[in-house]
Amino acid sequence: MSLPGFETAKPKAPLLNTKLRWFMLAIVLANIAWQMYGPILPLYLRGLNASVLDVGLFFTLSQIIPLALQILGGWISDTLGRLRSIALGSLAGVLSYIGLLLTPSWQWVLVGEGFGAVTRSLVGPSFGAFIAEQSAEENRARVFAITDTIYTLVVIVGPPLGGWLVDHFGFRFMLVCAGLLYTLATIIRVAMARLAARSQPARGEGLSLTSLRSNLGTIFALVLGGGVLTWLVITDGVRDLSASMSFTLLPVYMEDIGRLTVTQIGWLSSIMGVASMVVTLPGGWLADKKGERAAIALGFLLDFAALMVFLNAASFWGYALAWALFGVGGGIMSPAYNSLTSKVVPEKVRGTAFGLLSTSLGVISLPAPAIGARLWESINPRAPFLITAAVSLVTILPVWLKFKLPAQRAGGDGCAQASEPVTN
Numbered sequence: 001m002s003l004p005g006f007e008t009a010k011p012k013a014p015l016l017n018t019k020l021r022w023f024m025l026a027i028v029l030a031n032i033a034w035q036m037y038g039p040i041l042p043l044y045l046r047g048l049n050a051s052v053l054d055v056g057l058f059f060t061l062s063q064i065i066p067l068a069l070q071i072l073g074g075w076i077s078d079t080l081g082r083l084r085s086i087a088l089g090s091l092a093g094v095l096s097y098i099g100l101l102l103t104p105s106w107q108w109v110l111v112g113e114g115f116g117a118v119t120r121s122l123v124g125p126s127f128g129a130f131i132a133e134q135s136a137e138e139n140r141a142r143v144f145a146i147t148d149t150i151y152t153l154v155v156i157v158g159p160p161l162g163g164w165l166v167d168h169f170g171f172r173f174m175l176v177c178a179g180l181l182y183t184l185a186t187i188i189r190v191a192m193a194r195l196a197a198r199s200q201p202a203r204g205e206g207l208s209l210t211s212l213r214s215n216l217g218t219i220f221a222l223v224l225g226g227g228v229l230t231w232l233v234i235t236d237g238v239r240d241l242s243a244s245m246s247f248t249l250l251p252v253y254m255e256d257i258g259r260l261t262v263t264q265i266g267w268l269s270s271i272m273g274v275a276s277m278v279v280t281l282p283g284g285w286l287a288d289k290k291g292e293r294a295a296i297a298l299g300f301l302l303d304f305a306a307l308m309v310f311l312n313a314a315s316f317w318g319y320a321l322a323w324a325l326f327g328v329g330g331g332i333m334s335p336a337y338n339s340l341t342s343k344v345v346p347e348k349v350r351g352t353a354f355g356l357l358s359t360s361l362g363v364i365s366l367p368a369p370a371i372g373a374r375l376w377e378s379i380n381p382r383a384p385f386l387i388t389a390a391v392s393l394v395t396i397l398p399v400w401l402k403f404k405l406p407a408q409r410a411g412g413d414g415c416a417q418a419s420e421p422v423t424n
């Protein structure tokens with residue numbers, strides 16, 4: 001018993017509950033594996049006799065399967081549950097590593113990437129939706145910031161480890177190590193899905209055309225409603241188009257023009273990860289306290305500055321500064337984007353929403369890698385990066401004017417009515 005005014009304060013619940021901790025452990029293991037080879041995949045293709053134009057064509061073709069599967073992956077996530085969807089995707093991911101290891105030529109790497117596309121289509125939409133469901137709206141950006149900070153470990157550890165293994169033992173040995181890490185993550189995910197299946201029934205009305213039409217109808221109404229989600233699709237689509245023109249060529253640029261080794265390229269990704277980790281939590285606080293648009297606008301401005309530094313770099317340390325700025329921009333922007341997206345769609349269709357956003361971005365940016373490679377060859381290697389920088393700067397204006405949540409809030413889970421026009 002306690003006296004009035006002297007009640008014992010209840011301890012605050014941790015922002016990350018037990019489920020989220022196990023969830024993030026599996027995410028870290030799986031994505032360290034991907035970061036070991038993903039950033040230097042263009043160099044693997046070059047080692048299999050691919051030209052710069054071939055690299056651009058490869059990344060254009062590799063985006064086709066995710067376009068067909070992202071919305072379906074989000075719908076499966078909404079219907080079967082986040083953890084079950086992730087477990088299914090992880091099993092396909094194991095096959096992707098087998099495909100990468102056994103490939104005889106760069107064209108056959110597309111087979112492994114096909115399985116990888118299935119993985120991303122099932123895991124990607126569930127990632128943000130699961131985190132949103134495990135957090136309260138008033139601190140959601142901070143929860144996303146914490147998970148993004150944890151996730152940043154994969155960028156710090158994966159690329160330099162992968163680059164070191166490639167320099168000392170070759171690409172295929174590195175892929176074996178990455179595949180083993182991914183298999184361990186898959187075991188954890190399958191175990192979590194089995195536990196979830198015992199305690200929770202499948203969501204919704206099952207995998208049916210009626211359920212799919214219902215989810216898509218809700219999402220398309222929000223996208224076409226002229227609200228925040230509409231502008232999220234537009235601005236992020238343009239940004240993704242410009243980024244895809246240049247970022248797939250970054251390792252080729254640094255090897256051919258910057259004269260960096262594979263290990264040094266890996267260390268640049270690690271530097272970006274450290275910078276991102278340092279600012280992600282303040283970025284989440286900024287989004288919660290000042291609004292998501294402030295964090296997103298600042299992130300675009302830092303992306304522009306990073307590209308300017310990158311294009312004028314003449315040494316490893318110049319590129320390191322650029323990568324640090326990339327990390328700061330991404331670390332500030334990411335929790336704000338995830339938080340804003342989760343707030344403008346109802347919980348029951350969040351997976352479909354994340355899948356639709358990824359699909360719409362992919363449709364817009366589908367030809368971008370091939371366009372970037374053509375600009376590289378026909379104008380000069382700096383051209384695609386200059387276009388990306390200009391787009392980053394211009395996008396700040398619609399972000400600031402349109403990324404405002406309306407005052408009227410919906411009932412239930414407190415999602416904003418994104419179909420309403422946003423006014424200043």
